[in-house]
Amino acid sequence: MKKGIALFLALMMMFSLVGCGAEAPAEEPAEAPAEEPAEAPAEEAAYKIGVMTGTVSQGEEEFRAAENMKEKYGDMIVLSTYPDRFMQEQETTITNMMAMASDPDVKAIVMVQAVPGAAAAIGRVREMRDDILFVLGVPGEDPDVIAEYGDVIIQTNDLARGSQIAQQAKDMGAEVLVHYSFPRHMSYEMLAARRDLMKEEAEKIGLVWVEQDAPDPTGDAGVPGTQQFIMEDLPRKVEEYGVNTAFFGTNCSMMEPMIRQTVETGAIFPVQCCPSPYHALPAALGIAVPEDKAGDLDYILSEIDSKVDEAGMDGRVASWSVPVNMMYVEAGVDYAIEYLEGNTNGKADAEVLTTIMERVADGEIVLGNYGNYDHYFLYLGAAVEF
Incomplete structure (x- = not known):
């Protein structure tokens, strides 16, 4: 079954590269106590968060969500994309991620979708830096491989x-x-x-x-x-x-x-x-x-x-109730903030992640784990009837 899951996740990543949405609504930064998850950090944050998505032609939902995070949090967010022909141009993915990581203020990178080449890119980054938190959505590589590289991984629980x-x-x-x-x-x-x-x-x-x-x-x-x-x-x-x-x-x-x-x-x-x-x-x-x-x-x-x-x-x-890829970008950024602000129990805090995702989804969600990995999460969304 694990082998089947690995094959399916890789195939579903390929099928999901269709832009179904556009720009998500931006929110004004709000001052909030540090213990409240998913709120804007202090104005002068001592860190930056990189967000890597597909281009608008390949993954508009996540691309627009990344733009909204930039609008919400300002210069704290550093944007980048992976190439449309990511299978043939994995070196470009690596180069683009290395460019973000070359900024010493970047302390977390959120990648949605984590297309093939993500593991190699993270591996290269870790050769020069081991202080970056990697939050990955929609992994497109073998789950047991990408699990070695991502700190927090989120995938739709299609089986459930x-x-x-x-x-x-x-x-x-x-x-x-x-x-x-x-x-x-x-x-x-x-x-x-x-x-x-x-x-x-x-x-x-x-x-x-x-x-x-x-x-x-x-x-x-x-x-x-x-x-x-x-x-x-x-x-x-x-x-x-x-x-x-x-x-x-x-x-x-x-x-x-x-x-x-x-x-x-x-x-x-x-x-x-x-x-x-x-x-x-x-x-x-x-x-x-x-x-x-x-x-x-x-x-x-x-x-x-x-x-x-x-x-x-x-x-x-x-x-x-919410597009999953936009959810992964927004929840990924807000989770990274909570981690960098010291509000999580380690790198993979399921309770904090669930709270953030339920806020984004505006409803109850189910968050399980893939295999025995406590940092690889399978997400089942909330339905909305019209």
Whole structure:
């Protein structure tokens, strides 16, 4: 299973490099007692925090989140990016991280996504400095390898989502749960394991389980073929099983047509394959985001809620309350502040990290561990129903 998890995490990192969001809302620095986590430090902080993300073309959510941390904390935040072709240009990733670490005031580096090359870059930095805290989100290398380099590592707990998705569908009134995928995805051990856990939980709580093959978007028909199939098949499923049918798909290209048809037919949409209010929901619901509201999470959530209500779908569309990659950037920076201010119990303090992440998510979360590592955290987000 550990080998499967390692393969899945690496594959999911590759799938997740799609920009789904924009600039997150900035907050004004606030004076706060040191013991309160996730607040701005004193104005003249004796340290800096480096933040490395993908470019806006490859990972807009985390890129904008990094910009917001810069706006919130000012010169204390040092920004950098890894190259779009990170697999072929790992030396550039190393060079960029070394450049941040060359500033002796940089005492922590937050990297989201921790793409291949992160371990080598951290290794090079540690050859010249051992005083930097590394907070890594969405690791793209073998978990047992990256665990040797990161001080705090955060990854979405995709396996545990299996039972969570089934229960979410049930809570929203579903009687049937349809799982769309294709053989290539089901050949991935962890995607198959998540499907099996979803099926097991669905049957346990009384949902009718329906498994439906769809065209692979990498096949001859491409993404259009996959999307056309969802557009045509979902209404057939609703006609067959009724409006209390919930739909889940394993591929990002399925999400927009799935949401559109769910709303059109009055069915149930419990969550995206990659949970985020920005992922497919605004496009599927026809939400035009003004430039001054780009990345304003409260605005997006409010607009989604309004559109869902207008469609008479109150309580039948859901997602997670915050985009995970934006969460990892913001929580990573705030955790680094707490560590550098001396407010954590060692480098990996699960209690402090949970408090910060729950504040960012504005709700309860579940934080577990990968394997026997007490610094490698698996995150299960909080659902929000519209």
